[in-house]
Amino acid sequence: MQPTTVQQQEHVTYRNDIDEWFSFTSGALSELWTFMQMKDGTVNKEMFGRFFMGFNNLFMQTAKSKIMMEQEKELIGRIERWMDYRHDITAKRVEVGRQLFLSWGNALEARGLHTFTK
Numbered sequence: 001m002q003p004t005t006v007q008q009q010e011h012v013t014y015r016n017d018i019d020e021w022f023s024f025t026s027g028a029l030s031e032l033w034t035f036m037q038m039k040d041g042t043v044n045k046e047m048f049g050r051f052f053m054g055f056n057n058l059f060m061q062t063a064k065s066k067i068m069m070e071q072e073k074e075l076i077g078r079i080e081r082w083m084d085y086r087h088d089i090t091a092k093r094v095e096v097g098r099q100l101f102l103s104w105g106n107a108l109e110a111r112g113l114h115t116f117t118k
Helices: 011-038 045-062 066-071 073-082 091-110
Strands: none
Touching: 011 045, 011 091, 045 091, 066 073, 066 091, 073 091
16 A cells, blocks of 8 residues: 655645635624624624634644744734633633734734735
8 A cells, every 4th residue: 555645735725725714713703793792792602612613723724834833923822822622701702812813814914824805
């Protein structure tokens, strides 16, 4: 049996995947944030889960890039601490997660991995 050679994902496909993960996460956050606005800060755990899953997927796929690891160490550390499953799901956690997501999106754009305006 011949060993399998792992191929790097094609660049355009990778960028499209990042855009899709970002869009999914943005939509999930918008849904959660709107629900919280209508329910006086009540956090729907299922909605939080969708936001968390999207952000985690986006983060795990992009934080491993060399440029992000070198230039965004502090932000990576803050996001990793926020993602710790041992934290309760609260309105404050959503607020912090929202700011971290926006910061991560800006960092991705600054490094050329994602753009808000195609």
